[in-house]
Amino acid sequence: MSSHLLSSKLSSMSESATIKMAQKARELKSQSVDVISLSLGEPDFDTPDFIKEAAKQALDKGMTKYTPVPGLLELRQSICDKLKRDNKLNYTPKEIVVSNGAKQCIANVCLSLLDPNDEVIIFTPYWVSYFEIVKFAGGSPVPVYAGIEQDYKVIPAQLKEAINDNTKLIIYSSPSNPTGSVYTEAEIAALAEVIKTKPDLYVLSDEIYEYITFNAKNPSIASMPGMQERTILVNGMSKGFAMTGWRLGYLAAPQWIAAACAKVQGQFTSGATAFGQAAAAIALQHDPSALDYMKEKFLERKNLVKKMLEDIPGMRVNDPQGAFYFFPNISSFFGKTNGTRRIDDADEFVDVLLDEAHVAVVTGSAFGDKNSFRISYATSNEVLIEAMTRIKRVLATYS
Template identity: 65%
Template sequence: MPEISTNLLSQRVLDMVESATIKMAQLARELNEQGKSVISLSLGEPDFDTPQHIKDAAKKALDDGYTKYTPVPGLVELRKAITNKFKRDNNLDYSPSQIVVSNGAKQSIANLALALLNPGDEVIVFTPYWVSYYEIIRLAEGVPVTVSAGIENDYKVKPEDVAAAITDRTKFVIFSSPCNPTGSVYSKAEFEAIAEVLAPYPDIYIVADEIYEYINFTGSTFSIGSLPQLKDRVITVNGFAKGFAMTGWRLGYIG
């Protein structure tokens, strides 16, 4: 595409900040290409290849003619499989009509931000956070409200700090568990304590980013959406990139 003068770009694009992880990854690639030995700690990239049975299935799908337009929310067979996964692994009950497949979990989060946020709506984000949350919210003309989830509390937010951040403009809260970038994992009891704080605010949604679900060394995971008192307000984001080493496939989903 041609070079576009910055004075022709929209203000929302000009206001965006480049992803630090992407910038670091590109620098690491360039240095490696120059023959320098660099260990990149930027992108969340598994160090193994996509499992062979997945690659074989993709090749077979191509040979079988799966190259046409699909339904907008994704193939029905795939959405049914995702509902089965949600039930089996997360105790979440969805129908295929409640699942939308996307070009990665990042696009799922961007889609819901654009769908839910009006200018000036607030989104509570816990620090440290994945860098793209902030810019996605701003792109959707929302206002990120940061709340510390620091080392003094094992990088988990305190319920009282969540309560203090809620205003009449709060539209949703983002939870990342297992957390990118800290690795913290919330327990059922910890989510229940947060649910008590959110109970008086039925119009506030909870976005559960569970993309790192299978990269977890604690031995347990719990999906906040499985709490009965919150299940109708939780939007769960996941994908195949991390757990199945499919980062380049760009395949995520939301329910």
């Protein structure tokens, strides 16, 4: 093994806990164990046919060549039109960069903006990759934690307290992965007021779950007065359009930041897949209500899982208003034993669920919260009912 030759940057990077859990589940499955996986953050729907058709037509038209690094002009214009239609925001194509997924957008931003002493406030529980990308880009992640008693949402006083002269960027997602929480307009406005007190402080607003919300309005922080010039809005095709495998995301930002991101991307990967971009342009031009069937299904599943989780003694759940996750607080199980095994933390809790209930979920520690675990409910009602029944049965053996 020559692993000592790997860069120190890589050695300090954590492996993705979601991918690790999926792997463990696959291993058990290969031994013919009937494992239910609720660990991946991926809609179970197929990409809508009209989008697939658009990609086929683009291929037939010969869209198989390199594209401009920041994306096809036609797609960037469609993104501007979408931001105007859905978010009442005015952008020009020069302020848009299309990348291989929102993940690459976030990496481009961090690589463009961060120097060694720069601190990045990350609302916690956070999406796993924020932390690792910030570190890899040379910045210092500063988690600001909000527990279940505040619906996992950071309040202005906490943000104010965490900001110092070195703070350069704030990153959060709303709707949130892993908690499903959605910041209201008033909450976003109050956070914006704090952000505006410091010059040269920017926000990366990850809006990838924008189309998966229940009852809640989820305005972009970019639409708050004076915030557009401080915001890097990240969104993409993966979740709302069920296009995870297409690898298409985009950002909208002040032109100097967009140009910097395009510069980074020009050296790493160039423009995203040509025919995929053509199809994404068609998808974004379409009336988003055509996607409501997915949202309705997610809401039905959310209600089902919430009821079943609340039926398990000791499980504390919030009422997520978006995305397709639950993030129950399980601290009341710590110290419990079934006679041979003891649950001391969230890591052990998820191992118990995998080994004894054969249900794969993800430990909260991967998201910066040691008291919780994440369930993805992007699967059928039958599978969810079976998984919840198994979880309840196993946990009943611990006291």
